[in-house]
Amino acid sequence: xxxxxxxxxxxxxxxxxxxxxxxxxxxxxxxxxxxxxxxxxxxxxxxxxxxxxxxxxxxxxxxxxxxxxxxxxxxxxxxxxxxxxxxxxxxxxxxxxxxxxxxxxxxxxxxxxxxxxxxxxxxxxxxxxxxxxxxxxxxxxxxxxxxxxxxxxxxxxxxxxxxxxxxxxxxxxxxxxxxxxxxxxxxxxxxxxxxxxxxxxxxxxxxxxxxxxxxxxxxxxxxxxxxxxxxxxxxxxxxxxxxxxxxxxxxxxxxxxxxxxxxxxxxxxxxxxxxxxxxxxxxxxxxxxxxxxxxxxxxxxxxxxxxxxxxxxxxxxxxxxxxxxxxxxxxxxxxxxxxxx
Numbered sequence: 001x002x003x004x005x006x007x008x009x010x011x012x013x014x015x016x017x018x019x020x021x022x023x024x025x026x027x028x029x030x031x032x033x034x035x036x037x038x039x040x041x042x043x044x045x046x047x048x049x050x051x052x053x054x055x056x057x058x059x060x061x062x063x064x065x066x067x068x069x070x071x072x073x074x075x076x077x078x079x080x081x082x083x084x085x086x087x088x089x090x091x092x093x094x095x096x097x098x099x100x101x102x103x104x105x106x107x108x109x110x111x112x113x114x115x116x117x118x119x120x121x122x123x124x125x126x127x128x129x130x131x132x133x134x135x136x137x138x139x140x141x142x143x144x145x146x147x148x149x150x151x152x153x154x155x156x157x158x159x160x161x162x163x164x165x166x167x168x169x170x171x172x173x174x175x176x177x178x179x180x181x182x183x184x185x186x187x188x189x190x191x192x193x194x195x196x197x198x199x200x201x202x203x204x205x206x207x208x209x210x211x212x213x214x215x216x217x218x219x220x221x222x223x224x225x226x227x228x229x230x231x232x233x234x235x236x237x238x239x240x241x242x243x244x245x246x247x248x249x250x251x252x253x254x255x256x257x258x259x260x261x262x263x264x265x266x267x268x269x270x271x272x273x274x275x276x277x278x279x280x281x282x283x284x285x286x287x288x289x290x291x292x293x294x295x296x297x298x299x300x301x302x303x304x305x306x307x308x309x310x311x312x313x314x315x316x317x318x319x320x321x322x323x324x325x326x327x328x329x330x331x332x333x334x335x336x337x338x339x340x341x
Contacts, residue, residue, distance in 0.1 A: 025063040029333035036326045043319040053079035067101040105142040110135045122282040124209045150174035166193040185212040209236040231255035236276040250274035265296035291315040304331045
């Protein structure tokens, strides 16, 4: 049985099961994400590539009451120019339960990472995860008020078998803001326990990072739609247990600037310190000095539809790499009451 049949069977079984419950509302959602990401990284000796394709993620489920919902669906990735002659190059199931009450939000299952973890520093979680691993498979809990928010999550990336490794990511992030001042933090750890049958040359390892920044949010003090400045320390945490039991903790300084006005935006990220070896992070942070400028233009912005160009320049090791990207996101949802009139 192929993956499409498996997903279809899961969808039918879940709907039959849920149909027996006294659900009040049937709801659905369709997300479309189109992307063109051209990366010219040869000058710095990094991997150049063009990532060009789209994903479609439909969901359907029941809103059981004011606080609980259950949804099923799938996320289908198709890269343009693929020679597989199939509907999609990769299909991942979406099956999750969500509880949202007061200031708390809880997820368990396989659910989209967009709007939940997509604000993490690229030094920790590289942006290509949005293309190839758009779901979190595990649990996430979020607490949020007007001034404070904290998110804790677990993403199980591989179940151990004789040949497959046991790997997972665990992290937490948060922000506290009062007036124009804020403090934020991001942390995560990647754990690789290896396969049940040891692989020659492989070893158990832990790999993660932590950063905390102080910043100013001047968005309401200027004519700009958004203006934030932040800076602070950043560390990586690395251990290869085959080579020793102690952690190495290279560190440095990171600063962030972001400004936006109407359809235009500019973002600058600067890092100086020791190089990182983060398995899930952007490879540019393996250098001791790195500066990135992102120039954004959003020509399409209508209700649930947004299209944005981003032109990026990477200054690293005395070289300048560049990147051109276009992203199109469309999100539509609906809800139908199941109550008898």
